[in-house]
Structures are given as C-alpha cells and as structure tokens.
Amino acid sequence: MPIVFFLAACVNHKEEKANDNNEIGAQLDKTFTKELFYL
C-alpha cells in the first residue's frame, strides 16, 4: 500500500507541474498578440 500511495503522489505532482508549464505557454501566447509570418 505505501508504494501505491507513493506512485499516486508522483502522478499528482507531475500533473501539477504540467499545468504550471502549460500556463507559461498560454500566458506568453496571450501577451504576444502580434503574429508574424515568413516572407
């Protein structure tokens, strides 16, 4: 049982990390509104 708990804790931690990371990309996408294109 302790192993299961440990694994569950790892998964939760990873999900939190991923959410944080997605927020960085989303925040930048919102801040940088001007789209540029290759000539």
Next chain:
Amino acid sequence: MRADTTQSLAYQFVQGFRSSISRDSLNQDVLVPLEKFCYIDSLKQNNAYAEYVKQLDIGMVQNTAAFGLGKINLQNQKPLFLWMVKIDSYEACPVFNGTYILGTYVNNSGKMQTILLSELFSIVDPPAYANTSIVAILEARRIHLSAQTLADDDMDVSGYTLNQVEFECRLKNDSLQISRLK
C-alpha cells in the same frame, strides 16, 4: 519590422526569460544587458529611478526598455516569441548602447528556452571603439545567424580587428539547438 513600443515588458517577465537563456557563446553578450534592464525597471516600479539618475556616473547604464514584438510559428507550428531589450549609457566616456532581439520557445513539456537572435551594440572610449552586430534570417526550418565584431583599440593608428562567425539554429527533439557553421 517596427517595434511595437506600446507593448512594454516588465522586469518580472524578462527575469523569467533570462533564466531560460542557453549558455552557449552566442548568448553571452545579452546576459548583462538583461540584468541591467531588470535592475533599472525594478527601480522604476519602486519609484527609486529618479534617485538612481541623480547618482549616475561614467560607465553606468541610464536608460533601458523592453518590448514584446510578436510571435512566429516554427516548423512544428509552435510559436517562437520575439522580444527586444534596449540599453544606453550615461554620458561619455565610455558611451555605449545596445539593442537586442531574442526568441523564446516553450516546448511541449513547458520548458522555456531563449536565444539571442539579433544585436546591435557599440561602445566608444576614445581612442578605442568596438561594434558588434548579429543578424538572424528566420526560415521555416532553421535560423541562420551571422555575428560580427569590429574593434579598434586606437583609432589614431591604422588597422582594426574583425571577427566573423556564423551559427545556425534548428528545432531538434523539441529543443532549439545552435551549432557553429564557421
């Protein structure tokens, strides 16, 4: 491309980018200017800039600014965020100014990576001067970078030193990888 000076970036934003600058030789030039920008912008935000200006001395940075320029999609359709920083010094000597354009990429796991794309920097302290320019050509599959430094430690004597190097940057394994061409 004209900078959109209405989209200024605060030092909290730039500090986040700064920590994601890859430590290869091409990017070393921009670390100090970013540090100066963050310091001066934090003074401005805390109403301490006027006091700083009163105490300016030779060799110190006087003005700084940072702007968001826009975003351009890389070959994987994920954006490269383009932004710039400008600095200039208190009156001579030396007198210097620099403009830097950087690109920040956020990969699929949310890791930020920032590279220096373009630079125009000049410093003069007669009889010596130096200019550095980096020009980037952005293509869908690669970024070609040409860097040139021209320096002369005595303008009264003929001759100067010219260094030219070229790099390319490609997206590999969801990461920007810089390699020197010559």
